[in-house]
Amino acid sequence: MGSDALAARLKRVESRNVTFLGRRTPFWTDALGVRVRDDAGNRYLDLTGAFGVAFAGHRHPRIMNRIAKQAGRLVHGMGDVHPPAVKVAFLEALAERMPWSATRIVLGLTGSDAVEAALKTAQLATGRIGIVAFEGSYHGLALGALATTHREHFRRPFVDRLADHVRFLPFPSTADEAERALERLAVALAGVHPVGAVIVEPVQGRAGVRAPPPGFLRSVAERTRAAGALLIADEVFTGMGRTGDLLASSRETVPDLVCLGKALGGGLPLSACCGPAEVMDAWPPSSGEAIHTSTFLGHPLACAAGIGFLEVLEDEGLATRAARLGRTAAGCLKEALAGCGAVREVRGRGLMLGVELHGPAGVAALVAERALERGLIVLPAGEDGRVVELTPPATIATEELEEGVEALAGAVRSVE
Numbered sequence: 001m002g003s004d005a006l007a008a009r010l011k012r013v014e015s016r017n018v019t020f021l022g023r024r025t026p027f028w029t030d031a032l033g034v035r036v037r038d039d040a041g042n043r044y045l046d047l048t049g050a051f052g053v054a055f056a057g058h059r060h061p062r063i064m065n066r067i068a069k070q071a072g073r074l075v076h077g078m079g080d081v082h083p084p085a086v087k088v089a090f091l092e093a094l095a096e097r098m099p100w101s102a103t104r105i106v107l108g109l110t111g112s113d114a115v116e117a118a119l120k121t122a123q124l125a126t127g128r129i130g131i132v133a134f135e136g137s138y139h140g141l142a143l144g145a146l147a148t149t150h151r152e153h154f155r156r157p158f159v160d161r162l163a164d165h166v167r168f169l170p171f172p173s174t175a176d177e178a179e180r181a182l183e184r185l186a187v188a189l190a191g192v193h194p195v196g197a198v199i200v201e202p203v204q205g206r207a208g209v210r211a212p213p214p215g216f217l218r219s220v221a222e223r224t225r226a227a228g229a230l231l232i233a234d235e236v237f238t239g240m241g242r243t244g245d246l247l248a249s250s251r252e253t254v255p256d257l258v259c260l261g262k263a264l265g266g267g268l269p270l271s272a273c274c275g276p277a278e279v280m281d282a283w284p285p286s287s288g289e290a291i292h293t294s295t296f297l298g299h300p301l302a303c304a305a306g307i308g309f310l311e312v313l314e315d316e317g318l319a320t321r322a323a324r325l326g327r328t329a330a331g332c333l334k335e336a337l338a339g340c341g342a343v344r345e346v347r348g349r350g351l352m353l354g355v356e357l358h359g360p361a362g363v364a365a366l367v368a369e370r371a372l373e374r375g376l377i378v379l380p381a382g383e384d385g386r387v388v389e390l391t392p393p394a395t396i397a398t399e400e401l402e403e404g405v406e407a408l409a410g411a412v413r414s415v416e
C-alpha cells in the first residue's frame with residue numbers, strides 16, 4: 001500500500017511542510033463517486049469528499065461534461081478585463097440562489113480568497129477595521145484570513161504580521177456558554193476599537209464539527225447589526241447543502257456576507273464572497289484597475305464546473321439527501337459505536353459529522369490511519385485532534401455509508 005518511490009520523489013521537490021508523509025500515504029490516481037484509487041492500485045471509500053469538495057461525488061458526469069465542453073472552447077480568459085462569458089452565467093446562477101433580492105459577488109479560487117474579500121468588503125462598508133472571530137475558528141491561511149483563524153499552530157510563526165484588531169470570543173456548545181459568549185460579544189462591540197465585522201462558521205468544521213446551540217447565530221446577528229457591524233457567515237465548509245440546507249446560516253438569519261468555496265466548483269478551485277448590493281456596493285466602481293482581483297478570477301473551467309454543480313445540487317436534491325443521509329449516518333455510527341469506551345460523542349448536522357474520542361491528543365489521526373488500512377478515508381479534526389471528521393459526498397448510497405461506518409467502527413475499536 002502507498003508508494004515509497006513517489007514519497008521519495010515528492011520529498012525531493014516539495015517544501016517539507018506541505019505534504020505529511022506518514023507511514024502510509026496513498027497517492028491518488030483516480031476517483032469516481034465515493035471511490036478513490038491510489039498509484040498502487042488500492043481502492044478506498046472516501047468519507048471526506050476530499051476536504052468536503054466532492055459534495056456531488058468525485059467526477060460527477062454532468063459536471064465533467066460541462067468542463068469538457070468548456071475546455072473545448074476557452075480554458076482561460078481575462079477575468080476582470082475581458083471576462084469569459086461563462087463567468088456571467090455562473091454569477092447569475094449563484095446570485096439567483098442567494099437569499100438577497102439583488103446579490104453581488106466577488107469570485108476567488110480558495111476559501112481564503114472568499115474570506116479576504118469579505119473582510120475587505122466589511123471594512124469598506126463600515127469604515128471600521130475591528131473584527132470579532134471565534135475560538136476554534138478556521139477561516140484559511142492567507143494573511144488576512146489567518147488573522148481570524150484561531151489555532152495557535154497556524155498563527156504562531158507569523159503572529160507578528162497578523163492584523164492585531166481581531167478579538168476572539170469563545171464558541172459555545174451549550175446554552176449557558178452561548179449566554180456568556182453573547183455577553184462578551186456585547187462588550188467587544190461596545191469597545192474602543194470599533195468592530196466592522198463578526199465572522200463565524202455556522203458549524204465549526206476543522207475545530208471538530210461543533211455546532212452552537214439553537215438561537216446563538218440569530219442572537220449574534222442581532223447584536224452585530226445593532227452595533228452597526230456586519231455578520232460574515234463563513235460557509236466555505238457548511239455551504240451549498242452540506243448541512244442539509246443550502247446555507248447552514250439560513251436556519252437562523254440572513255447574513256450580511258456569505259463566503260463559499262469547497263463544494264462550489266464541483267471539484268475545481270472556485271470560491272465566492274456574496275452579499276446584497278447595498279453592502280457589496282461599498283466597493284467603488286472599477287476605474288479600469290480593479291482594487292481586488294487576480295489573474296485567474298472567474299476561471300472558465302471552474303465557472304463551467306460551478307454551473308454543473310448547481311444543476312446537480314438541485315436536480316439530485318443533494319441538500320435534502322444530505323439531511324436524510326446525515327440522520328442515517330449518525331444513527332448507524334451511534335449503533336456501531338455503542339458501548340465503545342473510546343467514543344465520547346457522535347454529532348453533526350447533515351453530512352458534516354464528527355466522532356469525538358476520549359484518549360490522547362492526536363488519537364483521531366491514529367484512527368484515520370487504522371481506517372486507511374481498512375480501505376476507508378476519514379480525517380482527524382479538532383483543536384487537539386480528538387475528532388474523526390466525516391464529510392462524504394451526498395451522492396453516497398446508504399450501503400456505502402454502512403460499509404464506511406463498519407470500517408470506522410473497526411478502526412475506532414482498534415485504538416480502545
Ligand SMILES: Cc1ncc(COP(=O)(O)O)c(C=O)c1O
Pocket residue numbers: 109110111112113115138139140141201205206234235236237238261262
Ligand atoms: C470554514 C472554512 N473557511 C475557510 C477555509 C479555507 O479554505 P481554503 O483552504 O480553500 O483556503 C476553510 C478550509 O477548510 C474552511 O473550512
